[in-house]
Amino acid sequence: MSSLGELMGEYAGRVALGRYYEGQDCSLARALELLGERWTMLLVRDAFYGVRRYADFLAHLDIPRAVLADRLRTLTEAGVLARRRYSDSPPRDEYVLTDRGRELWAPFYLLSQWGERHLSAAGPRRLFAHADCGTLLDPTGACPRCGRLAPPEEIEMRPGPGQQDDHRTDPVSQALRRPRRLLQPLLPHHEPG
Amino acid sequence: MSSLGELMGEYAGRVALGRYYEGQDCSLARALELLGERWTMLLVRDAFYGVRRYADFLAHLDIPRAVLADRLRTLTEAGVLARRRYSDSPPRDEYVLTDRGRELWAPFYLLSQWGERHLSAAGPRRLFAHADCGTLLDPTGACPRCGRLAPPEEIEMRPGPGQQDDHRTDPVSQALRRPRRLLQPLLPHHEPG
DNA sequence: CCTTCTGGTTCATTCACTGAACCATGCGTA
DNA sequence: TACGCATGGTTCAGTGAATGAACCAGAAGG
Known part of the structure; x- marks a missing residue:
């Protein structure tokens, strides 16, 4: 196509x-x-x-x-x-x-943060932290402690206070509500490549 | 609607x-x-x-x-x-x-740079420089000299080497091919309030 | 009065998205 | 061998959104 x-x-x-x-x-x-x-x-x-x-x-x-x-x-x-x-x-x-594809992380993160600031009633649904040091990323996607942009491999996603607005019940959504490293396979179904 | x-x-x-x-x-x-x-x-x-x-x-x-x-x-x-x-x-x-709306500059710039790197055959069509110091912005939208993200008001847009691919002939496109400061009105038609 | 500029609206046609049904492959097991 | 099921699709009729051409209306200007 x-x-x-x-x-x-x-x-x-x-x-x-x-x-x-x-x-x-x-x-x-x-x-x-x-x-x-x-x-x-x-x-x-x-x-x-x-x-x-x-x-x-x-x-x-x-x-x-x-x-x-x-x-x-x-x-x-x-x-x-x-x-x-x-x-x-x-x-x-x-x-x-x-x-x-992984290079798209920065624009996606920024667009998502913009939506969070201006279009979300409750607080942030997901928080993103630099996994190496545990610090929450700033709105530009940088780690305030390390002073550099965090690549997605180094980012941990955690539920935020707005998470309660998530009404989905499918197994994927449930798995995504637990803290997890970005890009890691969702379920331990398999050992990839 | x-x-x-x-x-x-x-x-x-x-x-x-x-x-x-x-x-x-x-x-x-x-x-x-x-x-x-x-x-x-x-x-x-x-x-x-x-x-x-x-x-x-x-x-x-x-x-x-x-x-x-x-x-x-x-x-x-x-x-x-x-x-x-x-x-x-x-x-x-x-x-x-x-x-x-102006807060959307960063995600838009990053998405555009991604497209430039991966989907554009010729070189960059437009270059973006920090107007204060004349330095070209890096791929994250920061000014390498000033060491900070440049807000759109401080950015000058210039034609780049890929500009030749622009075949549009309308007056707006022609005006946009000249170096100009972002957010400034296109034509001096009027003096905005 | 006629024309132009600007910023629209209306509407028939065309295209893309939707959702439900169907299909094919390859196990696993009885 | 048959049955059932998980996975990853394809097909297709119905619907809604985008297209593009035509039309419209207010306000100058001549």
Whole structure:
């Protein structure tokens, strides 16, 4: 349906509706053609939280199956996610963030913090701390103690005071309410790669 | 059609399709309900570039008029943009970023830089420099010389080597190809209040 | 009175998302 | 061998949102 080559190449006059911003010669428009469709950013967010499997995305997002399959395909073709086999005897694949995908942490964190400040009635639902030293990150995503931006691998997510607003009962949501390191697989179902 | 109150309040079971992510108890989902619709983020980007008037957004974005009117209404109700009268004798209004809107600079800049690194074939189309000292910003949006994040008011935008890929001929695009301070009105049409 | 500028609204068409049903593979076990 | 089930999809009719062209209205200006 869509490939990175198509995304980076010439597509003058080809598609007029939907995901493309043809006339916009702008890198933000390019990023939004990939990430700006409905559900896509939430899917990447879940990947940071450790969700890796089709069924787990489905349980946590209430996303239509067809849309989920399409988004996983698009993000994989764009090199944001990688599809990886973690089991052979039942053949099972998982989707994990690539380096390119992990670089999205900072913009996602900042956008989320903006939403927290301006659109959330209760307090923060999730808190993010630098796992190495236990210090809560500042609104820019930096660790105040270490004085540098914390990469997602070093971040621990904890429930915050607004967590009570989370009414979801699926197993994925329950797992995500416990303190956990970002990018770590959600459940000890398997030992990846 | 939508208000900030509606956005922040309870809307359990009310809307199932379109812009809302009902089941998602997450501040990123809240932010995306407001900003994640088609065209909305590009509109905010243009506001950072100094675009303020309906006709100028229209000329620069090739956005359907009905969608533009809807997005301006939604962003204004959410307090991201403010509608301001800048002329009485022909009554004219403009849309300017509020404090809340200007806080979106950092996430937008980071997302745009990500797109620049991974989805743009040519070099950067636009360069951003700290106007006070003339130094180019680093990929996090900080001024390497001053050692701090540059707020949008202090940023100058200049054409970069990838600028040649910009084929737009409308007056707004032409104005945006010249070096300019962010948030400053696009054309000296008027002296805003 | 006629035209232009600006900032919209209306509406038929087209496209994307939704949700429910269905399908295929590969175990596990009886 | 059959049955059941977990996983990861595809198909498709129905719905809602985006598109784009046409139309509209207020206020100058000539």
